[in-house]
Amino acid sequence: MTALEISELAVRFATEDGDVLAVKDVSLSVRPGEILALCGESGCGKSVTAMAVSRLLPPNARISGSVRLDGRELTGLSERELRQVRGKDVSMVFQEPMTSLNPSFTVGFQIDDVLRQHEKLSRRAARVRTVELLELVGIADPARRCREYPHQLSGGMRQRVMIAMAVACSPRVLIADEPTTALDVTIQAGVLDIFRDLADRLGTAIVLITHDLGVVAAVADQVAIMYAGRLVERAGVTELFAAPRHPYTVGLLGALPAAVSRISDGTRGRLVEIPGMLPDPPRRDGDDCAFAPRCRRAEPDCAAARPALAGTGRSTVDKYSHQLACFHPEAVR
Amino acid sequence: MTGQVLEVRDLVKHYRVGGGRSVRAVDGISFDIAPGEVLGLVGESGSGKSTVGRCLVRLIDPTAGTISLNGRDITHLSRRQLRPVRRDIHIVFQDPFSSLNPRFTVGQIVAEPLRRHRLAAGAQLASKVTRMLDRVGLPATTAHRYPHELSGGQRQRVGLARALVLEPALVVADEPVSALDVSVRAAVLNLITDLQAEMGFSCLFITHDLSVVEFLADRIAVMYVGQIVEHGPREQIFGQPQHPYTQALLSAAPVPDPVRQRQRRRVVLGSDVPSPVAPPPGLPIPHPLPGRGGSLSGGRTKTGGRSYERAVGRLPPGDRDERARCPLTPAIQRRTLSISNV
Numbered sequence: 001m002t003a004l005e006i007s008e009l010a011v012r013f014a015t016e017d018g019d020v021l022a023v024k025d026v027s028l029s030v031r032p033g034e035i036l037a038l039c040g041e042s043g044c045g046k047s048v049t050a051m052a053v054s055r056l057l058p059p060n061a062r063i064s065g066s067v068r069l070d071g072r073e074l075t076g077l078s079e080r081e082l083r084q085v086r087g088k089d090v091s092m093v094f095q096e097p098m099t100s101l102n103p104s105f106t107v108g109f110q111i112d113d114v115l116r117q118h119e120k121l122s123r124r125a126a127r128v129r130t131v132e133l134l135e136l137v138g139i140a141d142p143a144r145r146c147r148e149y150p151h152q153l154s155g156g157m158r159q160r161v162m163i164a165m166a167v168a169c170s171p172r173v174l175i176a177d178e179p180t181t182a183l184d185v186t187i188q189a190g191v192l193d194i195f196r197d198l199a200d201r202l203g204t205a206i207v208l209i210t211h212d213l214g215v216v217a218a219v220a221d222q223v224a225i226m227y228a229g230r231l232v233e234r235a236g237v238t239e240l241f242a243a244p245r246h247p248y249t250v251g252l253l254g255a256l257p258a259a260v261s262r263i264s265d266g267t268r269g270r271l272v273e274i275p276g277m278l279p280d281p282p283r284r285d286g287d288d289c290a291f292a293p294r295c296r297r298a299e300p301d302c303a304a305a306r307p308a309l310a311g312t313g314r315s316t317v318d319k320y321s322h323q324l325a326c327f328h329p330e331a332v333r
Numbered sequence: 334m335t336g337q338v339l340e341v342r343d344l345v346k347h348y349r350v351g352g353g354r355s356v357r358a359v360d361g362i363s364f365d366i367a368p369g370e371v372l373g374l375v376g377e378s379g380s381g382k383s384t385v386g387r388c389l390v391r392l393i394d395p396t397a398g399t400i401s402l403n404g405r406d407i408t409h410l411s412r413r414q415l416r417p418v419r420r421d422i423h424i425v426f427q428d429p430f431s432s433l434n435p436r437f438t439v440g441q442i443v444a445e446p447l448r449r450h451r452l453a454a455g456a457q458l459a460s461k462v463t464r465m466l467d468r469v470g471l472p473a474t475t476a477h478r479y480p481h482e483l484s485g486g487q488r489q490r491v492g493l494a495r496a497l498v499l500e501p502a503l504v505v506a507d508e509p510v511s512a513l514d515v516s517v518r519a520a521v522l523n524l525i526t527d528l529q530a531e532m533g534f535s536c537l538f539i540t541h542d543l544s545v546v547e548f549l550a551d552r553i554a555v556m557y558v559g560q561i562v563e564h565g566p567r568e569q570i571f572g573q574p575q576h577p578y579t580q581a582l583l584s585a586a587p588v589p590d591p592v593r594q595r596q597r598r599r600v601v602l603g604s605d606v607p608s609p610v611a612p613p614p615g616l617p618i619p620h621p622l623p624g625r626g627g628s629l630s631g632g633r634t635k636t637g638g639r640s641y642e643r644a645v646g647r648l649p650p651g652d653r654d655e656r657a658r659c660p661l662t663p664a665i666q667r668r669t670l671s672i673s674n675v
């Protein structure tokens with residue numbers, strides 16, 4: 001059983017210069033209680049994928065493919081029907097908590113509002129639940145904090161308020177877009193614990209969008225790596241870090257200072273550099289592998305055709321199948 | 334001590350806020366940087382690390398303390414007196430967008446320090462600029478382009494070229510790679526490593542990212558609410574952190590290895606970071622408390638067969654001043670032992 005099933009998702013933006021492809025051929029599934037990390041560098045399409053699920057994209061976006069929530073197709077829903085889904089069945093947490101909270105209302109009021117809209121709770125019952133929620137996310141003295149405005153809270157507390165709001169209606173799916181990027185590491189660790197606990201205890205399916213592979217290693221169950229709008233590798237977290245196959249994934253992992261410091265021991269090692277830059281969006285529609293120009297394993301056939309994401313068989317270390325879009329992957333170690 | 338490129342003694346920077354109170358951004362810190370040494374200054378937001386960097390290059394004036402560059406006290410020099418000193422100390426900023434003049438070409442930006450100090454002109458100036466651009470990995474044609482035409486990584490290379498073109502004795506790098514993507518960051522870090530080995534400048538590398546200082550720094554100073562709470566060689570800070578805050582910081586930073594990461598124990602500090610607005614005397618460090626830190630289930634989280642466990646030590650009450658100022662008091666050592674034995 002899957003909580004969220006995305007298949008063949010494609011997003012294009014209509015612009016003056018014609019359609020620009022942002023995301024294509026993205027298929028993902030997340031089961032209840034599972035955390036899927038969607039990972040990649042700026043501009044790879046990870047946020048667009050997430051926004052497409054709850055259809056929060058600007059009007060010039062054209063979405064195709066299917067997004068199913070507990071088997072229910074979301075792509076054909078009207079704006080009005082979607083509003084019933086957002087915040088109730090699918091909720092989101094964004095990177096910057098200050099711009100996601102309304103500065104002129106108390107945080108308690110903003111959480112109450114979600115509960116009154118979706119759960120039809122009375123003012124009083126909503127407030128009781130709000131206090132419980134703030135306690136759930138580890139805010140001390142929640143009854144007092146309810147009466148405060150966003151600017152009176154620290155960054156970590158604001159993000160915890162956002163999470164409390166997102167889980168207020170016990171959503172089936174929580175989409176968190178870089179939820180800890182603006183936070184200090186000590187605060188980040190606490191927020192990640194909350195996500196893990198939500199998945200474990202409430203069975204929430206979580207899509208965690210991040211560029212930080214340390215965060216992925218800390219909480220994810222499965223990982224999907226995106227490059228230039230497409231998935232290039234997908235595997236269980238243990239498998240992906242232990243035996244990455246796509247040259248881009250291998251490059252990303254080698255580019256982390258932590259990977260080098262461990263082996264260098266005293267003398268400074270060298271980090272793996274990925275030469276070149278992300279292709280411009282118009283180039284993404286081509287029939288070649290988008291990563292080939294930057295790839296050290298590229299062969300002539302990489303420019304002639306695009307490798308499709310295909311399974312390499314079930315992993316030996318975890319329950320997820322390892323999928324890969326590459327003609328010349330790194331050998332299995 | 335002699336022969337240090339930089340000596341900072343009891344540096345203080347307080348900002349006055351309303352009501353006769355002040356923000357103690359930097360509250361009496363001392364450190365040295367030897368020739369060719371990279372000192373990593375780490376801390377979380379609001380710890381005062383950027384204020385230290387800005388005081389060193391005298392972008393802001395310290396409230397008290399002394400800063401000596403190559404043995405000369407530069408704390409109270411006037412702007413005019415500072416001008417020759419600026420040959421020897423440069424800064425690289427985090428944001429590669431706002432730190433380059435959008436109306437200058439890259440060539441003009443890199444030439445500016447040479448022209449200000451009247452070190453080159455004409456053809457010689459142009460060739461020095463080209464050579465510097467080459468050293469930071471930019472083609473000579475970049476000189477004719479404007480900052481907005483460049484990517485973030487290229488812009489940060491321009492920032493480096495501008496800082497290094499005078500071959501300064503000390504470079505203050507304030508989060509120079511924090512705005513960059515992973516693969517670009519790797520290239521810039523490799524570049525800084527190469528240039529540092531080649532040119533031999535000293536560097537104060539300010540960052541919140543522990544993996545970056547572990548990669549780059551020779552010595553590390555950890556800042557917390559305006560103070561340096563621990564200071565030592567890289568291996569010692571990462572191998573045997575003594576101060577509870579350092580331990581908490583290190584244990585909170587995730588390592589990109591799921592197996593190792595999920596076996597790590599976390600040291601959790603009991604309370605939120607105190608406000609630097611007139612903090613209570615002698616108590617900047619929160620008490621480590623068991624089972625706190627935002628978890629729903631307290632000290633232990635079970636996750637489908639794996640578990641993370643958190644080691645939480647307890648400090649004996651009292652000796653607050655020692656705890657705050659000196660990381661090596663017996664109390665702290667006892668506590669460290671109790672953690673490693675959990």
